[in-house]
Amino acid sequence: MIITTPPFIRSSPFRRAFTLFLLAFLCGSSAPDLFAAPGDIVSLDFEKRMTPSDVDAFIEKLFVGYEAPKAKYPVDVYWLKFESLYPDGEKAVATAQVFMPSFEPGDVAVRPLYAFGPGSTGVIDACRPSREHLSRLHWGYYRAHTLAHAGQGAIGVMPDYLGFGDPDRDQYYMVAKAEASAMLDSIRAVKTIVVRGGFGGVSDTRNYVAGFSQGGHAAFAAADCLKSYAPELRLDGVIGYGPSADLIALFKEFPDVAPMVLYTFRNLYGKEAVDPDLALAKVFAPSLDYDITRQCVGGMQSYYPIDPKRLFNAEFSKALLGGTLQKAYPGIFKALTDNSTGLAGHGVPVLICQGTDDIVVHGPTQAAFVKALEEAGSTVEYNIYKGVRHDTRQASFEDVQAWMNRPADTGSDR
DSSP, X not given: OEEEXXXXXXXXXXXXXXXXXXHXXXXXXXXXXXXXXXTOEEEEEXXXXXXXXXXXXXXXXXXXXXXOOOOOSOEEEEEEEEEEEOTTSOEEEEEEEEEEEOOOXXXXXXXXXXXXXXXXXXXXXXXXXXXXXXXXXXXXXXXXXXXXXXXXXXEEEEXXXXXXXXXXXXXXXXXXXXXXXXXXXXXXXXXHHHHHSOOTTEEEEEEEEEEETHHHHHXXXXXXXXXHHOTTOOOOEEEEESOOXXXXXXXXXXXXXXXXXXXXXXXXXXXXXXXXXXXXXXXTSTTHHHHHHSOOHHHHHHHSOSOHHHHBOHHHHHHXXXXXXXXXXXXXXXXXHHTOOSOSOOOOOEEEEEXXXXXXXXXXXXXXXXXXXXXXXXXXXXXXXXXXXXXXXXXXXXXXXXXXXXXXOOSOOO
16 A cells, blocks of 8 residues: 655654554554455555645636636645456456545534546546546546535545556446446545545545536446445435436437447447447448547547437437337347436435536436436436536536535435
8 A cells, every 4th residue: 555645744743653644544454455345545645735726727727608616725636546346346446536625723524525427538548537637638627627626625536437547458438337336436435534544624524426427327326336335335415417327318319429338338248248230330330449449539529420320320220219229139228228327216315417408418318317316216406507518517516516515414324
């Protein structure tokens, strides 16, 4: 295990005591395999402290056209590696960025813990979300988004999805179990850091899983898997910004990302179950592996057509749009429905933020999902933002802050 301490600790006489404190509480005492459990910490590295003005400057580009929130707290930024599990049961080591507000001495309270899942970026390691700000790319300014919430006093964590950072694997794109593991294990790890790591101002956490587009799919996967995968955790809410929970609807309404899904599901389930050649048009099928592994999401959205009748072959398009996919392509249908998320009866309160002009998840599709969530036992607040497209994170920022800080009288019962 590696722990890098912040500069103000390194230069103080308390450095050794602080390090021993972290090692004792994060590592435990004498178990031969210290990191065998999902959520265990592999390493924690301090990057920097950001003042409120630093935070304001960094998030400004995300909020163009909106009033950006002014940070109330300095934020310490860490890089965290933690244990998780691949869908095949093999051990995974995942990476996350952690954003820890620095509270005033004596200001101790239960704080929101905001685990954020980014939108689609691609499946290869060059497309991992944690690379976005380092390479000055613009997939969604995901670090800025999580940092904005940390500046308001929420403890932020943004994990890379499983498969990123592993030279032998690609991202498990839209695989519900893999997304749930990354989200829930990142919360486990951060709670260990917060509760046992000597950070002031936090007596406990209220735990929220949130996400934009694919990240919304991941957030609902975490809620679905909570009882079976992380029964010791409590979730106080799921927040979806244009969440893409229904994969069959996604294939119909925004099929640009369907090739990534088919590529991933074929590799996971086998070609006998999910054969992309049966779905894709002949112009795209032969070069699928090359096209998926040579570019990130922006390139794919430029390369693949948004019209399902052009992306898919005629027979698959007819079945997809005509509602006969289950009969005509049972393997693909099963993989898509098995990995659609949110409707397992988790009972966690939900906030969905939807734009009227969303071209990725259409309004009627999202409204049907809200109704199904309510029928499955969740209380749902459904906020619709007029004139907003797929990305509702900026328009909904104040509403999300208010929702997370509401009286904590609901949540998963644990």
